[in-house]
Amino acid sequence: MNIKSFILCVSALLCALSCGKNNPNKNKNTKEVPVLEVKQKDTLISNQFVTDIQAKRNVEIRSRIDGIIQHIYVNEGQFVKKGQSLFKINDAELQMDLLKAEARFKQTKADLRIAEVELRQIESLYAKKFVAANEFELAKARLASARAKCSFAEAEKKAVVQQxxxxxxxxxxxxxxxxxxxxxxxxVNNGTLLTTLSQLDEVYAYFSIPENKYFELLASDKLGKHQKIELTLPNGTNYQFNGTLKSxxxxxxxxxxxxxxxxxxxNPQHIIKHGTSGKLTxxxxxxxxLLIPQKxxxxxxxxxxxxxxxxxxKVKxxxxxVxxxxxNSYLVESGIKKGDLIIYEGAQxxxxxxxxxIKDRL
Structure with a gap:
C-alpha cells in the first residue's frame, strides 16, 4: 500500500468514527413514545344527578269539623282503596241538630202552603173587587217571605247533613x-291532621339540570330522547325498573x-316510599x-x-x-379527527x- 492510499484509508476511518459519535447523540435526543390512532365508535354517555323521590300523589287527610274520633278503620302502613272508610268522628250532636233543622224545614213548608192558599183566596176576591189592591199585594209579600224562610230552612238542613x-x-x-x-x-278540631295518604303505584324522581346543560340538550335535540334512565337507591342497589322523563x-x-x-x-310493590333519596343515571x-384517554x-x-x-x-x-x-377517557368535540395520530402517554x-x-401504535 502506498502512502496516498494509506492516508485515504485513515481519513475514511476517522470520518466513520466521527459519524458514529454524532449519531448516538442524535438518537438519544429522539424520544421513543407510544402513539394512538384516533378512532370513532358508538359510545354510551351517562350523567348522574341527585334526586328527591316523591309519591305520585301525597295528601294530608285532615278533619273538617270539631269532634271526638269515634272509630279508626285502618292501620298505619295499610294499603287502602278509593272510597274506603278511614275515620269516623262522633256525630251525636249533629244528629240532634239535624232533627231540629228538619223540624224547622217542615214548619216553613207548612207556612209556605198556608201563604199559597191565602194568596189564591185573596186573588179571587180581588178579581171580584171585594178586597183592595194593597191587601192583595200584602198577600203576595207574605208568600214571598214564606218561600224565603222555607229556602233558608232547607239550606240549614243541608248544611247539617254536610257536617x-x-x-x-x-x-x-x-x-x-x-x-x-x-x-x-x-x-280534634277543624283542620287537625289525621294522617297522610300516598299513592305509590308510581313515583316521581325530581332532579335539576344546570341552565347551560338544559340549552345544550335542547339545541342538540336530545332532551327527552335518552336511551335509559336508571335509579340507584340509598343502599347502592339499582332499582329494577327504568324511568321515563317527564316535562x-x-x-x-x-x-x-x-x-x-x-x-x-x-312502583307496583310500593318498595319506594315518599321522601326517598337516590341517584339518577x-x-x-x-x-x-371520538374518545381519547385522559392521560x-x-x-x-x-x-x-x-x-x-x-x-x-414530528409532534404539534x-x-x-372535550x-x-x-x-378514564374524554369525549372530544373538536380539534382532532378520525385517523389522526396522537401521543398516547409521555406528553409531559x-x-x-x-x-x-414510535414505540407502539395503539
Whole structure:
C-alpha cells in the first residue's frame, strides 16, 4: 500500500468514527413514545344527578269539623282503596241538630202552603173587587217571605247533613296510610291532621339540570330522547325498573341557575316510599364518538391540549375541546379527527416541534 492510499484509508476511518459519535447523540435526543390512532365508535354517555323521590300523589287527610274520633278503620302502613272508610268522628250532636233543622224545614213548608192558599183566596176576591189592591199585594209579600224562610230552612238542613257527612273520612284515592297521630277518643278540631295518604303505584324522581346543560340538550335535540334512565337507591342497589322523563318546570330557578325535571318510575310493590333519596343515571348513545384517554391530554390555562403526530413523526401541540369524561377517557368535540395520530402517554416530556420515534401504535 502506498502512502496516498494509506492516508485515504485513515481519513475514511476517522470520518466513520466521527459519524458514529454524532449519531448516538442524535438518537438519544429522539424520544421513543407510544402513539394512538384516533378512532370513532358508538359510545354510551351517562350523567348522574341527585334526586328527591316523591309519591305520585301525597295528601294530608285532615278533619273538617270539631269532634271526638269515634272509630279508626285502618292501620298505619295499610294499603287502602278509593272510597274506603278511614275515620269516623262522633256525630251525636249533629244528629240532634239535624232533627231540629228538619223540624224547622217542615214548619216553613207548612207556612209556605198556608201563604199559597191565602194568596189564591185573596186573588179571587180581588178579581171580584171585594178586597183592595194593597191587601192583595200584602198577600203576595207574605208568600214571598214564606218561600224565603222555607229556602233558608232547607239550606240549614243541608248544611247539617254536610257536617254529618264530614264525620266519615274516606280515602280520596288508592294509597298507603302514613302515621296516625291521634287515637280513638281524641278530640280534634277543624283542620287537625289525621294522617297522610300516598299513592305509590308510581313515583316521581325530581332532579335539576344546570341552565347551560338544559340549552345544550335542547339545541342538540336530545332532551327527552335518552336511551335509559336508571335509579340507584340509598343502599347502592339499582332499582329494577327504568324511568321515563317527564316535562320540566316552566321557569329557570334564579337562585340555583337550574331547571327542574322529573322521572316517572313504576312502583307496583310500593318498595319506594315518599321522601326517598337516590341517584339518577341518564344515558344516551353518542354515535361515531371520538374518545381519547385522559392521560393523552394536558392542560394549560384551563385549555386542553394533545400532541398531534404528523407523517414525519414530528409532534404539534394542538388545542382540543372535550366534552364529558367517561371513565378514564374524554369525549372530544373538536380539534382532532378520525385517523389522526396522537401521543398516547409521555406528553409531559415533549415540547412542540419535537421529533419522536414510535414505540407502539395503539
Amino acid at each position: 254529618i257527612n264530614f264525620t266519615l273520612i274516606t280515602a280520596p284515592f288508592d294509597g298507603v296510610i302514613d302515621v296516625i297521630p291521634h287515637k280513638s277518643g281524641s278530640l 320540566a318546570e316552566s321557569e329557570i330557578d334564579r337562585a340555583t341557575g337550574s331547571i327542574r325535571y322529573k322521572v316517572l318510575f313504576p 341518564i344515558s344516551d348513545v353518542q354515535n361515531n364518538a 393523552s391530554t394536558f392542560s394549560i390555562q384551563d385549555k386542553t391540549y394533545i400532541f398531534l403526530v404528523d407523517k414525519n413523526n 401541540m394542538t388545542n382540543i375541546k 366534552g364529558p369524561a367517561i371513565k 416530556s415533549l415540547k412542540d416541534g419535537d421529533m419522536i420515534k
